[in-house]
């Protein structure tokens with residue numbers, strides 16, 4: 001495994017080789033940044049999906065991820081990749097891991113251009129899973145961070161991806177996560193958000209799925225009643241360049257220029 005002496009040592013996930021220069025990290029980030037506690041909402045509502053190592057063994061299956069998204073995994077993954085673009089030089093950050101092939105495909109695309117790739121997640125099990133999905137020789141730097149307190153420098157990335165994170169977070173965490181994403185991406189850079197949207201009135205799942213979501217994903221119905229833009233920092237609301245809905249509004253993609 002290749003190590004650059006310029007690479008800061010930030011934990012057990014930072015040992016992947018990289019081609020492009022990575023953003024400098026603050027010299028000695030405090031422990032609450034580099035070793036964050038699992039947020040209360042995650043432990044309380046999503047322990048079974050992300051936090052426990054056995055959850056990874058259950059959910060990291062393409063057919064199951066696709067089933068949970070009602071058959072829309074590949075179109076949504078591809079929409080995220082298309083929004084980021086085919087050429088990804090410079091610095092990319094993915095804020096929170098996700099099951100499926102999206103991150104390995106993104107890592108491959110970034111690697112081809114000699115770009116650098118950081119992925120953060122607060123759950124060690126998710127970072128371990130991603131490290132094994134990426135395999136040896138990958139070019140991503142995996143960091144244990146809370147999306148609401150990234151501890152990364154201002155304006156240090158060209159683009160950020162948030163794939164199905166917004167609906168999992170309570171409002172305050174959602175707003176702080178977006179504020180952090182807009183803080184770390186450079187002016188002129190891009191933020192891509194793919195998540196639940198507002199299903200049309202005629203959508204059958206609007207009536208069938210809402211009671212299920214209320215139990216399993218209690219913050220998700222927020223995105224059925226509100227636009228994600230409501231949590232985008234005021235200074236950036238006019239940067240929205242693309243807003244596309246999928247599957248009768250059930251899912252959405254938003255691309256914002258910072």
Ligand SMILES: C[S@@+](CC[C@H](N)C(=O)[O-])C[C@H]1O[C@@H](n2cnc3c(N)ncnc32)[C@H](O)[C@@H]1O
Pocket residue numbers: 039042050051095096097098099100120121122123126145146147148163164165168173
């Ligand atoms: C981004 S969502 C993706 C969900 C979607 N069902 C999927 O897998 O495609 C799930 C990830 O968000 C992470 N996460 C949730 N809250 C976080 C936070 N405050 N900071 C960092 N990661 C967080 C979880 O640990 C989990 O890995």
